[in-house]
Amino acid sequence: MHPQSSQDFLAAFNAASFEEAQALLKPCVDIPRWASEISFARPFATPAELLSFAELAAPDWTEAEIDGALAHHPRIGEKAAGSGSEARMSRSEQAGVSTAADVQERLLAGNRAYEERFGRVFLIRAAGRSAEEILAALSERLDNTAEDELEVTASQLREIAILRLEGLLTP
Numbered sequence: 486m487h488p489q490s491s492q493d494f495l496a497a498f499n500a501a502s503f504e505e506a507q508a509l510l511k512p513c514v515d516i517p518r519w520a521s522e523i524s525f526a527r528p529f530a531t532p533a534e535l536l537s538f539a540e541l542a543a544p545d546w547t548e549a550e551i552d553g554a555l556a557h558h559p560r561i562g563e564k565a566a567g568s569g570s571e572a573r574m575s576r577s578e579q580a581g582v583s584t585a586a587d588v589q590e591r592l593l594a595g596n597r598a599y600e601e602r603f604g605r606v607f608l609i610r611a612a613g614r615s616a617e618e619i620l621a622a623l624s625e626r627l628d629n630t631a632e633d634e635l636e637v638t639a640s641q642l643r644e645i646a647i648l649r650l651e652g653l654l655t656p
């Protein structure tokens with residue numbers, strides 16, 4: 486099923502079985518509670534209605550949900566391999582990140598420092614951001630407490646999920 490327009494995606498999403506609807510949402514973020522709440526709330530009359538519901542669905546993602554979803558997010562600077570929609574989305578989101586050797590080295594060091602401190606992948610909404618902006622955010626966030634940083638990570642994960650859902654609705 487490859488809908489060609491936002492109405493197509495919306496129509497297909499509304500008409501899908503519960504399981505299919507959840508599967509359609511999975512590339513946005515792999516948090517079943519989020520996908521279930523949205524799938525239960527169908528039908529949506531407009532793309533905007535679906536997006537605003539999705540922004541608020543399944544509030545307060547747990548650390549376990551976040552870490553489960555992060556398994557699907559390549560590090561910043563790593564080009565996602567594979568042909569799936571998640572890998573394709575990740576590659577386009579990271580398209581603005583320079584692949585220059587010096588930038589890649591700084592990203593590698595930053596990701597490593599972040600992972601040593603917080604025990605999970607550094608996650609940021611990469612779309613529209615340059616490597617310099619991402620590196621600046623990374624170093625700032627290294628000073629966060631673990632608790633604050635989990636909140637920041639959750640908000641970035643949700644932002645990416647909504648951007649991906651928008652992308653599905655407006656291919």
Ligand SMILES: NC(=O)NC1=NC(=O)NC1=O
Nearest residue numbers: 561575578608609610611
């Ligand atoms: N580690 C990451 O932040 N990964 C990503 N950020 C995005 O916006 N897309 C990704 O794959």
